[in-house]
Structure formats: C-alpha cells, structure tokens
Amino acid sequence: MQTFSDLDTPSRILLGPGPSMAHPRVLRAMAQPLVGHLDPKFLELMAEIQTMLRLVFQTENELTIPMSGTGSAAMEASVCNFIEPGDEIIIGVNGYFGERLCDMAGRYGAVVRRIEKPWGQVFTPAEVEAELQQKPAKIVALVHAETSTGALQPMEGMGQLAHQHGALLLIDTVTSLGGVPVKIDEWGVDIAYSGTQKCLSCPPGLSPLTISPRAREVLHRRKSPVKNWYLDLTMIERYWGTGTRMYHHTAPISMNYALREALRLVVEEGLESRFARHRRLAEMLWNGLESLGFEMHVPAEHRLPPLTTPRLPAGLENEAQIRRQLLDIYNIEIAGGLGQLGGQVWRIGLMGYSARPENVLLLLSALKELM
Numbered sequence: 482m483q484t485f486s487d488l489d490t491p492s493r494i495l496l497g498p499g500p501s502m503a504h505p506r507v508l509r510a511m512a513q514p515l516v517g518h519l520d521p522k523f524l525e526l527m528a529e530i531q532t533m534l535r536l537v538f539q540t541e542n543e544l545t546i547p548m549s550g551t552g553s554a555a556m557e558a559s560v561c562n563f564i565e566p567g568d569e570i571i572i573g574v575n576g577y578f579g580e581r582l583c584d585m586a587g588r589y590g591a592v593v594r595r596i597e598k599p600w601g602q603v604f605t606p607a608e609v610e611a612e613l614q615q616k617p618a619k620i621v622a623l624v625h626a627e628t629s630t631g632a633l634q635p636m637e638g639m640g641q642l643a644h645q646h647g648a649l650l651l652i653d654t655v656t657s658l659g660g661v662p663v664k665i666d667e668w669g670v671d672i673a674y675s676g677t678q679k680c681l682s683c684p685p686g687l688s689p690l691t692i693s694p695r696a697r698e699v700l701h702r703r704k705s706p707v708k709n710w711y712l713d714l715t716m717i718e719r720y721w722g723t724g725t726r727m728y729h730h731t732a733p734i735s736m737n738y739a740l741r742e743a744l745r746l747v748v749e750e751g752l753e754s755r756f757a758r759h760r761r762l763a764e765m766l767w768n769g770l771e772s773l774g775f776e777m778h779v780p781a782e783h784r785l786p787p788l789t790t791p792r793l794p795a796g797l798e799n800e801a802q803i804r805r806q807l808l809d810i811y812n813i814e815i816a817g818g819l820g821q822l823g824g825q826v827w828r829i830g831l832m833g834y835s836a837r838p839e840n841v842l843l844l845l846s847a848l849k850e851l852m
C-alpha cells in the first residue's frame with residue numbers, strides 16, 4: 482500500500498501576482514468549527530461581512546456580497562447577469578484581464594466592442610467617450626488594476642460618462658480592493674468585482690461583488706434567465722438579502738470566516754493607512770529595483786502599488802533561473818511576464834499581508850546576491 486506523508490508546505494514569501502500571503506489571524510479563523518449555512522450565527526456573520534465589504538468598496542450598495550469562487554467567479558457573475566444575447570459591451574483591453582472579459586462576454590452572446598491600448602498604458606475618458614459616441618452600449622468595462630501590466634486605470638469621470646450615454650460601468654478591482662482607493666459610489670461604478678487572494682490577505686476562494694441599484698434594475702428587467710445557474714444573482718440575492726434566506730448553494734463556511742477576519746483587519750488598520758502602507762512599500766521596491774538597474778514598465782503616474790513590473794535588463798537571459806533560485810534559496814515567489822509581456826518583465830506583488838518592509842528588503846538583497 483502506498484503511504485502518504487503529513488502535509489508539509491513550505492512557508493513561502495509570496496510576492497507574485499497572487500495568491501499573496503494570508504494573515505495568520507485569517508488562517509486561525511478558518512480553523513474554527515463549522516456551523517450550518519443557515520445557522521443564526523452564520524447569518525450574523527454574513528451581515529457583518531456585507532457591512533465591512535461596503536466599507537471597503539466605499540459604497541452604500543445593498544447588493545454587496547462575496548461570490549463563491551475565486552476572483553474569476555465574480556468576474557463571470559459581473560458579465561453573465563447583465564448580458565443578454567446581442568447586448569453590446571465596450572471593453573477596455575490593455576492587458577490580459579481585459580482579454581478575459583472579452584472571452585467571457587462573448588460566451589454569453591454579447592457583441593463585444595474592444596477598445597485597445599498597448600499593455601501598460603491606460604484609457605482616457607475621451608477615448609471611452611469616443612467609442613460611446615460611435616454607438617451606445619449596455620456596459621462599459623474597464624480593469625482598474627491590471628495585474629498583467631502593473632497599470633492603474635484612473636476612474637474619475639468614467640461613471641458619469643457611461644451614464645450620460647445610457648451605459649453601466651463595470652470594473653475589475655481584483656488587485657486594487659484593499660490596496661489602493663476603490664470609490665464605487667463616488668466614481669459612479671455600477672458593477673465591481675474583486676477577489677480575496679490579492680490585497681485582502683486571505684486565501685483564494687471568495688470574490689467580493691457590489692451592484693448599484695441602477696444595475697440591479699437592469700438585472701430584474703432581464704427578458705431571459707441568467708445563463709449561468711451557479712452565478713445567477715436573481716437567486717443568490719435571496720440568500721444574501723434581508724428577507725427569508727432561500728437556499729441556493731451551500732456557502733463556503735470557512736472561507737467566510739476567513740473573509741470576515743480579513744475585512745476586520747482592513748477596518749482595524751483603516752483604509753487610508755492601508756493605502757499609504759501599500760504605496761510606501763511599493764516606492765521602497767521601485768527605488769531599490771532602480772538602484773539594481775531595472776526600469777519600471779509603467780510610468781510613475783499610472784503605476785500600481787500592489788503590483789510592480791520591472792523590465793528585464795537587456796542581456797539577462799536566465800530570468801527564469803533567477804526566479805527559481807529566489808524560490809529555492811530564499812523561499813520567495815515572484816512571477817514572470819504574462820502574455821505579450823512574457824520574457825520582458827517580472828511581476829512583483831506587494832499585496833495585503835505580503836506588503837511588509839522585511840519582505841521588500843529580503844527580495845532586494847536576494848536579487849542583488851543573485852544578479
């Protein structure tokens with residue numbers, strides 16, 4: 482008989498594009514005994530999660546919930562609940578996740594209208610408006626924090642613009658929520674999704690989602706049923722709503738414990754101090770990388786603190802080997818470039834509990850040693 486040893490995972494320092502390190506308090510919360518998904522104690526916890534999620538999303542949206550599944554689950558929910566076959570959606574494609582949105586929207590029968598920018602650049606309101614003036618659309622979708630490029634998309638004015646043209650604004654905040662300001666109500670965002678595994682210091686497994694009253698009306702006016710049963714918000718809103726809780730699927734209990742603790746940590750730290758911490762440590766990383774001879778792929782004004790993309794210096798042929806040594810010798814994970822930036826950049830994440838000065842110093846000294 483084959484035997485299996487005790488699970489023994491290394492304590493990695495996770496400085497890649499996700500997952501980032503889970504806070505010890507979050508891991509502890511996950512070890513709590515299970516309760517039923519309709520237990521009064523669990524219902525209480527659900528309400529607390531919703532209250533704290535609204536705080537972190539800076540919104541009053543009633544329909545603010547964690548979807549079951551990783552970031553891609555809430556991403557797909559953001560598309561499948563609002564798209565009916567033939568609906569037009571304008572998607573900003575300036576990285577890998579814009580591409581994924583196009584893929585998802587196409588599968589639900591949307592007419593996808595791409596606006597494109599080179600990877601690492603961002604869209605101006607004028608560029609979005611030009612496309613809306615060509616022809617109206619039901620949804621405008623933008624990636625707030627493009628983890629494949631390290632660019633932060635400015636959102637000021639985008640909601641108003643979309644609304645003037647009768648469209649909903651959908652944004653991806655997977656790598657921004659809890660790391661940089663996400664102002665759902667102030668920006669006029671109608672649909673926003675995130676994930677637990679990036680700046681929230683929590684393992685992958687749930688994906689926060691917030692829906693404006695305007696978008697909720699669009700959802701309720703659908704002519705056809707949502708094409709994805711598991712992600713159908715018309716059913717899920719009855720489980721997370723204020724009325725009688727209707728069973729839809731069993732909530733991932735332990736992941737909700739984890740998210741509650743992760744959100745409590747955000748509230749304790751305070752949003753502003755948390756954003757300042759992410760920025761301070763990113764600047765420390767940028768300066769350190771520059772003194773090692775790296776140039777950053779994204780200009781400073783649009784650079785994303787939680788995810789840095791240093792360009793690989795010319796002549797550096799063993800980049801994968803250096804990453805392997807970082808892992809084997811120093812226990813540090815960073816990632817290579819994705820898609821068209823493959824072989825051109827590294828992706829270094831400083832998200833949530835990973836964003837600590839000791840990690841930045843260790844990475845910089847390890848890189849100095851290896852290069």
Ligand SMILES: *Cc1c(COP(=O)(O)O)cnc(C)c1O
Binds near residue numbers: 551629653685
């Ligand atoms: C990580 C990520 C996702 C997908 O999240 P998963 O947890 O991998 O499913 C979506 N969008 C962006 C911008 C991301 O960084």
